[in-house]
Amino acid sequence: MTITEDRRAVPPGVGTSTKNPAAAEAVFHEATLRLLAPLRAMEGGVVADVGPGAGSATVALARLVGDRGRVYAVDLDPAMLDATMAAARRAGVADQVRPIQHDLEDGPPPLPEPVDGVWSSACVHHTRDWDAAVRGLAGLLRPGGVLCLAEGGLPTRCLPWDAGVGRPGLEVRLDEAHNRWFTEWFAARPGARRTRHWGEIMADAGLVDVTSHNALVDVPAPVPDDVRAVVLDELAARVGRATGFLDADDAAAWARLLDPADPAWLGRRTDLVLLTARTAHWGRSPARMTPQG
């Protein structure tokens, strides 16, 4: 399934990073399953997936909670909710999934009941005030419930240091340019607040036992075709966003590497890899205090 950007109506910068989020989610799915494990989503449980993208984590959660459980899928983008429901139907779990269209910038999602767990991956960092968004998500939990945020990790490495085109270190400079693009995009919005470490934000939101863990994503060369397609897509998207921050030589080198008509096209290379680490931060809502007798 491909969700094209022109079908989508989200503010620039907040959507999925590529035009085919389902393909990207499939490549990262194993890592996602490891990162959402602290939720301990169980048969009959009630959980939320905030910013589900194409819905692969929603489907995984719906399988875990089973017929008697519920997964609220919350997204500002109706196309993402359509994609999530289509994925849930294909997996035979649509009855457990409840789509809710909501923008986190407008406050906490309006869920009809407290939930045992909230999962949110690569979504909250789009909001202007991470503290406010995390407080809102923490407030959705029942006492003892778990918030698990997959945010941050390591930059992805796909190319050798010397890609044979342009100056060595092309990918490191792309990270730097992309970082400058994101920083400028983030801060230019009215009301954008300086960010802090996710763990501190979660603890200040009242969560306890806050901790982080990482999942390595390691696909060595030669990468299979599905991974190659996602790597090419992600690189093209990153180069597109960072364009204004790359120098002319680097922009020209990337144009060659991403052009199927050029002999240097990454689609033909045998030395492409996918190596990265993703991080999840999780914390528990304090259990209700029992009155002392």
Ligand SMILES: C[S@@+](CC[C@H](N)C(=O)[O-])C[C@H]1O[C@@H](n2cnc3c(N)ncnc32)[C@H](O)[C@@H]1O
């Ligand atoms: C980069 S995608 C991540 C998708 C998926 N969770 C993953 O990890 O691959 C971000 C998702 O969050 C949604 N999103 C971004 N900003 C949002 C906001 N302010 N409120 C609700 N959803 C938002 C986007 O529409 C998209 O579905």
